[in-house]
Structures are given as C-alpha cells and as structure tokens.
Amino acid sequence: AVLCGSEGTLALISEARINLEPLPTEVALVAVQYESFMDALFDARELMTHGATSIETVDSKVLNLAMNDFIWDSVADYFPASDRTLQGINLVEFTDFDAAKLADTVDQFRRYLEQVASDNGRSFAHAIARGRAQVSQVWAMRKRAVGLLGGVEGAKKPVAFVEDTCVPPENLAPYIGEFRQLLDEHDLDYGMFGHVDAGVLHVRPLLDLKAPETMEMVRTITDQVVDLTKKYHGLLWGEHGKGVRSEYAPIFFGSLYPAICQVKALFDPLNRLNPGKIAGPTVDSPLLKIDQVPTRGASDRAIAPSLQSSASTSLLCNGNGACHNYDLDDRMCPSWKATRDRRYTPKGRAGLMREWVTRLSDQGVQSIPSLSVGEHILGAPARILRTWKKSDANYDFNHEVFESMSTCLACKSCTGQCPIKVSVPTFRSHFLSAYYTRYSRPMKDWIVGTLEYALPIAAQVPKLYNLLVESRLGRGLFSMLGLVDSPSLSGIDPHRAIAEAGFQVADTSRLLAMKDSDPERFSRQVVVVQDAFTSYFETNAVVDLFELLKLLDFEPTLMPFHANGKPLHVHGFLKWFKRLGESNAEKLRAIDAIGVPMIGLDPSMTMTYRSEYQEAHIETPPVLLVQEFIATHLVEGAIATTLPVKRFRLFAHCTEATNAKESLALWKPIFAMAGQSLEIESVGCCGMAGTYGHEKANVETSQTIYAQSWKPKVEAQTQSDGEILATGYSCRSQVKRFSNQTMRHPVSALRVILASAASQQPA
Structure with a gap:
C-alpha cells in the first residue's frame, strides 16, 4: 500500500495483481441546468443527498465550447432551448444492478427537481439520459468540451498547474467563489469543471507560456491557491499527483514530512527514483519548484517567429492523445489505425514538426524555404546528387520527419476532430515544400501535381488515355513511376456533356445582362464550379447535378474548368499553389460580384476554397457544397x-x-x-x-x-x-x-x- 501514490519515487512496478469489482449494469444520468455556475455549485451539496453515484459540474466557458462544436448535436436533446441562459450544469449519474430500482431512484430525483425548480438558485430545467449509450454520449460531450479548452484562439492556452485542488465537498462552493475572485484579480480567463461530489474542481487558467513573465504569475497564483486550500482544509493535489508541485509537500504534510523522507531513504537512499518529487531521503533534499521546470512554451519561445507561423498548429499540440483512437468507425487518424505506429498520429507528427523547426531555428534558419517551378528545375542537379547520396550512414533528421509525413493521408480529420485543431495537412505541406528544396521530388509528385492541367487535354483523346492506363504496358509504366490503379476517363469532355444535356457554360456578360433584363430568371441562376476528379472521371455525376438542379427549378451553368490546386497543396508545391489559387480566385470573384451563388460537387475539392485558400491568404468568395445550396x-x-x-x-x-x-x-x-x-x-x-x-x-x-x-x-x-x-x-x-x-x-x-x-x- 505504501507504493500507492508514490509516483515512481520508491520503486518500479513491473507486475501488479488488482482486485476488480463488477460495474453496475444499469445507468441513468440527469443533466441539471442553472443560470449561474455558482448556483450549480451551491446546489450540488443538496443533490448529493439523493444517492447519486457521481456528480460533475461544468461552467459556462466549457459549455459554450461544446455548444459550438459538432459534439453538441449528439446531446442537444438533453439541453432543450429555453428563455433562460444556461451558465452551468450538474451531471448527476445514478447506477444500479436492478433496472426497476434505478428507475424508481431517478423518478424520485426527478420529482424533487420539479418541486424545487421555482426556488432561487435552483435548476430551471433538467433532462434524463437512460442506458449506457445515451449516458456515454453526455460524458463524451463533457470529455471533448474539456479538450476544446486547449483549442481556444490566441496565444493564451489553459495551463494545468492548480487544476486538481480538493476541499471537503461542503466547503467547495465558498472555496470556488474565492478561487474565482483570485483569478479575476489577475485578469485571467479560465474554465472550471469537475467532481463536486468529491470536492475536486479542475481549474485551468489561460496563460501564454511563451511569455517570459508567465512563470512568475504561475508562482504567484500557486502560492495564493496553496493558502486558499489550507484555509478551507483542502489540498493542492486532489487527483493528479504532486509532481512538479512537490515543493509544497512539506506545507501540507506538516509534521509527517520527516517520516515520509525516512520512507524515501529506506527505498531509495541515493535519490535516483524520480528525484525532486514528493520527498527526498532527507528533509533538506531539494524538491522541484513550480516556476523552474521546463515548459513547451519556453522552448517554443526560441523558435523564429516565421517558423512558428509555418508550424503553428503543430506547436498547439498539448499531447491530449485524442488521435490515439481505436474506434474503427471514427475518422481520426487512419494512418494510426492501420499501423499502430505513434509516429503516424497527429500527436507524433506534431512532435516531430516541433523538433524540426526547433532545429532549424537553432541553425539560424528564419523561415521555411520553398521553391517555384523554375527554381526546382535550376536546382535539380544538386538535389539529385544529394538524393543519390542519401543513406543511413549520413544521418539527416529530415528523413525521420519525412517518413512520418509521407504516411499522412491529408484527409483533414485531425483538422476537424482534434480538440486543439492540430492540422497535420497544413504543416505537412510546409515541411514537404522545404524537404524538396534539398532532395529530389519523385516523378509521381509531378504527375499528381500536374494532373489537373493534363486531364482537360487527355479528355480530348479519352480512348488513347484509357488505353494507356488500362493496358499492361501502361500499368507497368505508371507502377515504375510510383502510381497504381489509375482511373479511366469517362470518355466525354464535361463541357460537351453539359451542352448535350441542354445546359450552358457560365458567361459573365450574359449573367450581367440577365440581372437587369430578367430579375426573376436571374434569381434561379447557379454556377457549378468544376473539380478535376468528378468532371473527368465521373462526368455522369456532373450531368446528374445539372439535371437535379433543373428539376428543382434552378438554372445551372458550368464554370469553365480551372485547376483547383488541391493536389499541389497536398504535395507541398506551395508557391505554385499560391499563384494558381490567386488566379482561380480572381475568376471566382468575377462570378461572385454579379451575385450568382457558386457550388461544387466534390466536398474535399470544394472545401479547399474555404480552407487551404484562406490559409494561403487568398481572398476567395464562398463556394457552397451542393447540400448547403439546396437547403438554403x-x-x-x-x-x-x-x-x-x-x-x-x-x-x-x-x-x-x-x-x-x-x-x-x-x-x-x-x-x-x-x-x-x-x-x-x-x-x-x-x-x-x-x-x-x-x-x-x-x-x-x-x-x-x-x-x-x-x-x-x-x-x-x-x-x-x-x-x-x-x-x-x-x-x-x-x-x-x-x-x-x-x-x-x-x-x-x-x-x-x-x-x-x-x-x-x-x-
């Protein structure tokens, strides 16, 4: 028992036998809503008398993050709209092995809530989740919302240094009231959530750890919180261990501290196991100090500002590990699920990218290099020679990063699902852009990068192109170049297919004239922005879109084909992508200026205009997904x-x-x-x-x-x-x-x- 909670300071445990208790089979959760967070805290004391298994409180900061995230859709039914402002919730969970007993307990609790609903400081609404599936949805929302705290915009991020303080539950509400006042005096934003039934509330103030003065504030706040927890008979660490806060151990252990040092001396007299944590072999042994431990912010501070910008989302990673996801029906992260190699997760790639830009900065590099097409050609001989000499004998950290980045599918699931919004495709493209200033690009990258330019030409001779990609000789040639299973063209140019179906190509002068001469007809105009893949490989889908729009009483026209640039971005041709994107955006702006909505068929290609174009600071008008246009x-x-x-x-x-x-x-x-x-x-x-x-x-x-x-x-x-x-x-x-x-x-x-x-x- 003495090893429990010793945090690796006494021994290394290689094997342990644990007694397991069966989990209750029946579960229900009551989401109780309040107009203020403090109301939720004060009410929790009364709620504890109703036999709940656990009670968790969440404040408005965390709640609002959840409400603005996709996760809210799965729990919105438990938080119905009201004319009252939702500023805090208590999640009250009940469990039992007997379904009937659980139902009776929950029903009694429901009647109690209805009885006190009109009282001051009490809940104004509640909803019940029944069964493991429904309850899991609510807990998933709470878990993700906490993760979303790390993704707040700006340099300041939530920092966990006073995040698991613990006081007797009956003292929690007044304690948190003073805690909030303390943080407000420092003009800090923060989120609060936690286990009110146990008196533990997690608090994460938002700080910029890259700012040199921040650690002084960490010291000041921690000292003040230590005094506050002592005042309310609590602890600085209620759940997550003492760790780097061990300098405060003598204060909380008091007269017991010398005895703890004696235990340490018996197990580890040379102070080799996790030194500086909890206690040393003597009362004078140095302990870790809260403001003298290394932080990511301090190391990131040394990175050149322009490098920080190019690698920005990788520097956001706080190691939460949401990407280490085993659910095969969840999209993040496919390369991790296929390989189980942690280097191939957003977390792994972010760590490698952070190390890479740190090393660049150490060498005096101020920005990530990138080449134009002309520069690629002029510098080819030197890069070919460097690539030829590349071997394990000539170690280059670039290759380690490249190996991880090259396994990324660039599906952008991390961009949307990571609670911190770490976007691997964004910093991956910057890395590839730089990597290929030093080493030669494989031919497959050039083929993919120029595909959007080649397809309109190939569509003029579809039989010849299809013969090439379908023949054994053609497949062998593409395989030698690094590409397999190349799709065949539809066999008809999309512009001709549209014309044969009775539709027209978009013409700005015609649309402008119609706007003045026939406003009613003009109101039914919509321009379809092409993407290379559906236009040339699934032309029938484009025709279907036109016919559907006609059936819906719209008058669609086809924007002449222009390369979108998505393949260029994926493979790190950033200068080329920027130039193409600006040219393309100019054509889109011309349509938008007339007042005609634009839509795209393929979601990935269409969303490039609202994502990659924006990241490249290309001013682009809205190009809607098909369903967005129809629904609107x-x-x-x-x-x-x-x-x-x-x-x-x-x-x-x-x-x-x-x-x-x-x-x-x-x-x-x-x-x-x-x-x-x-x-x-x-x-x-x-x-x-x-x-x-x-x-x-x-x-x-x-x-x-x-x-x-x-x-x-x-x-x-x-x-x-x-x-x-x-x-x-x-x-x-x-x-x-x-x-x-x-x-x-x-x-x-x-x-x-x-x-x-x-x-x-x-x-």
Whole structure:
C-alpha cells in the first residue's frame, strides 16, 4: 500500500495483481441546468443527498465550447432551448444492478427537481439520459468540451498547474467563489469543471507560456491557491499527483514530512527514483519548484517567429492523445489505425514538426524555404546528387520527419476532430515544400501535381488515355513511376456533356445582362464550379447535378474548368499553389460580384476554397457544397413526392464529415423533403484520400484502412439495409477498386427520385 501514490519515487512496478469489482449494469444520468455556475455549485451539496453515484459540474466557458462544436448535436436533446441562459450544469449519474430500482431512484430525483425548480438558485430545467449509450454520449460531450479548452484562439492556452485542488465537498462552493475572485484579480480567463461530489474542481487558467513573465504569475497564483486550500482544509493535489508541485509537500504534510523522507531513504537512499518529487531521503533534499521546470512554451519561445507561423498548429499540440483512437468507425487518424505506429498520429507528427523547426531555428534558419517551378528545375542537379547520396550512414533528421509525413493521408480529420485543431495537412505541406528544396521530388509528385492541367487535354483523346492506363504496358509504366490503379476517363469532355444535356457554360456578360433584363430568371441562376476528379472521371455525376438542379427549378451553368490546386497543396508545391489559387480566385470573384451563388460537387475539392485558400491568404468568395445550396434555397414542400419511401445510407468524405458536420447533416432533411429516408452512417476513412491510395508505396496501408470500416459495411449491405451513397469521389473510387461495386453520389440518387416523381414512375 505504501507504493500507492508514490509516483515512481520508491520503486518500479513491473507486475501488479488488482482486485476488480463488477460495474453496475444499469445507468441513468440527469443533466441539471442553472443560470449561474455558482448556483450549480451551491446546489450540488443538496443533490448529493439523493444517492447519486457521481456528480460533475461544468461552467459556462466549457459549455459554450461544446455548444459550438459538432459534439453538441449528439446531446442537444438533453439541453432543450429555453428563455433562460444556461451558465452551468450538474451531471448527476445514478447506477444500479436492478433496472426497476434505478428507475424508481431517478423518478424520485426527478420529482424533487420539479418541486424545487421555482426556488432561487435552483435548476430551471433538467433532462434524463437512460442506458449506457445515451449516458456515454453526455460524458463524451463533457470529455471533448474539456479538450476544446486547449483549442481556444490566441496565444493564451489553459495551463494545468492548480487544476486538481480538493476541499471537503461542503466547503467547495465558498472555496470556488474565492478561487474565482483570485483569478479575476489577475485578469485571467479560465474554465472550471469537475467532481463536486468529491470536492475536486479542475481549474485551468489561460496563460501564454511563451511569455517570459508567465512563470512568475504561475508562482504567484500557486502560492495564493496553496493558502486558499489550507484555509478551507483542502489540498493542492486532489487527483493528479504532486509532481512538479512537490515543493509544497512539506506545507501540507506538516509534521509527517520527516517520516515520509525516512520512507524515501529506506527505498531509495541515493535519490535516483524520480528525484525532486514528493520527498527526498532527507528533509533538506531539494524538491522541484513550480516556476523552474521546463515548459513547451519556453522552448517554443526560441523558435523564429516565421517558423512558428509555418508550424503553428503543430506547436498547439498539448499531447491530449485524442488521435490515439481505436474506434474503427471514427475518422481520426487512419494512418494510426492501420499501423499502430505513434509516429503516424497527429500527436507524433506534431512532435516531430516541433523538433524540426526547433532545429532549424537553432541553425539560424528564419523561415521555411520553398521553391517555384523554375527554381526546382535550376536546382535539380544538386538535389539529385544529394538524393543519390542519401543513406543511413549520413544521418539527416529530415528523413525521420519525412517518413512520418509521407504516411499522412491529408484527409483533414485531425483538422476537424482534434480538440486543439492540430492540422497535420497544413504543416505537412510546409515541411514537404522545404524537404524538396534539398532532395529530389519523385516523378509521381509531378504527375499528381500536374494532373489537373493534363486531364482537360487527355479528355480530348479519352480512348488513347484509357488505353494507356488500362493496358499492361501502361500499368507497368505508371507502377515504375510510383502510381497504381489509375482511373479511366469517362470518355466525354464535361463541357460537351453539359451542352448535350441542354445546359450552358457560365458567361459573365450574359449573367450581367440577365440581372437587369430578367430579375426573376436571374434569381434561379447557379454556377457549378468544376473539380478535376468528378468532371473527368465521373462526368455522369456532373450531368446528374445539372439535371437535379433543373428539376428543382434552378438554372445551372458550368464554370469553365480551372485547376483547383488541391493536389499541389497536398504535395507541398506551395508557391505554385499560391499563384494558381490567386488566379482561380480572381475568376471566382468575377462570378461572385454579379451575385450568382457558386457550388461544387466534390466536398474535399470544394472545401479547399474555404480552407487551404484562406490559409494561403487568398481572398476567395464562398463556394457552397451542393447540400448547403439546396437547403438554403428550397422551402418546405418544394420537392415533395408521393413515391414509396426508400432507405438510403450516406457514407461521407472524411474532410466533409469532420470539418463541415453541420453541412453534412443537411442531406437528411433534403431527402426527407423528397419523401425518402436517409441516415448518415458512422464510418471510418475509406483509405483513398485523393491520390494517396493510388501511390504504390501506400497501397497496402490504403487497403488495410478500407478493410477496417468501409469494406465490412459495403459488402454486408442487403436491399433492406438501403442503398449506400457516398459524397466523395475518392471514396466511390475506392469502393469500386476493392469491392467492385458502383456507388452513387447523393445528387445522382435524388435526380432519379425527382425524375421518377415527375413522371410518376417508381425510382
């Protein structure tokens, strides 16, 4: 027992036998709402008398973060809208082995809440989650909300140094009142949450650890909190250990401290085990001091400002480990799930990137280098020689970072799902840009980077192109260059296909004239912005989109094809991407200036305009996802049909599902308006991610990722399960490749439904 809580200062434990108790089988949770956080704290004391297993309190800071995150959708039913302002909650959990007893306990508690609801300082609303699944959703919200604290904008981030203080539960409310006053006097923002039934409340003040003076404030605040916890008969450490706060151990242990030192001397007389923590062999042994421990902020301070900017999201990583996710139906992080190599997680890559920019800064490098196409050509001989000489004998840390970055799918799940918003694709592109100033780019990168330029030309001779990619000779050639399973062209140029379907190419002068001469017709105009993949590999999907829009009484026109630049960004051609993006954005602005909405079909390519373009400081007007446009411009009943209800299941592209979850959810009411049922499935990454799955080096990993979540769901579907639809071109391509099934985009399914409704024929 003496080893418990010793934090590695007495011994190393290699094996332990633990007695386990069975968990209660029945669970319910009551979410109790308050107009102030202090009301929630004061009320918790009374709530404890009702036999709850646990009670957790969350303040408005943490709550608001959750409300503005996708996680809120899963728990919104437990926090119904009210004219009262929600500023605090108590999450009261009840458990039992007997379902009937639990139901009775919860019902009694519910009646109590209803009885006191009108009293001052009491809750104004409550909701009940029943069963493991519902309760887990609420706890997941609380867990993610706490993680989101680390993602607040600005240089100041929540720092855990007085975060687990503990006082007797009956003292908690007045203690926290003084604690809040203390932090307010320092003009600090903070979030509070924790286990009020145990008297532990987690407090994380927002501080900028890169600022040299911050550690002085850490010292001052900690000293004040020590005095405050002593006043209320509590401890500085109630849950997470003493650790770097061990200098305060003599204060709290008092006369027991010499005895603790004697125990340390018996186990570790030479003070080798975790020295400076809790106690030393003598009362005079030095202990760690709160303001003298190394911090990430201090090391990041030494990085050149321009390097900090290029690697910014990697420096945000606080090591929370949300990306070490074992749920195969969750999208973050596919390379981790396929390899179980922690270097291939957002956390691992962020750590490598942080180390890389630190080393660059140590060598006097002020900014991450990047080359234009011309510079690539001029410097090719030197880079080829350097690449040829590359070997393990000539160690270069660049190669370690490159190995990790090259396994990233750039699916952007981390960008949307990481609570800190660590975006690996963002800093990965900066790293690749710099790496290839020193080493030669493989030919596959040039092929992928120029693909958007080559496809319009290839579309003029589709049979010749398809012969090349489908023949044994062509496949062998592409394999030698590092690419496999290249898709075939649709066989018809998208501009010609649209014209044959009776639609026109967008013309700014025609649209301007229409705006003045025919305002009603002008109000129905929408411009479809092309992406290379659906336009040239799935031209039929583009035609379906046009026909769907026509059925919805819009008049779509096709914007002439221009490269989007997404492949360039993914592979680190940043100067090229910037130049192309600015040219493309100018054309988009010309359409936007007329007042015509623009939409895109493929979510990943379309979202480039709102993500990568913005990161590159390219002024770009909105380009909507298809469902965003339809949901915004249609009124209830506009597409009602009397057809039999069909069931559909939607598998979304990773980028869309994690970075535009609210937009993704719009497909459900759109299908409902058409009298159809659509469910958005929880599914992992498909493993294709643009061109990642077509790279020879990635095929095995790509197939592993596909087999983990998509394959079993795709191949096990039956007619009664409903047709699976997919929004991403790359996802549909992957299904075709590994399951030999053709999957439709939602617009294709809707087009058939509405066309059938128009002729009153079953879809």
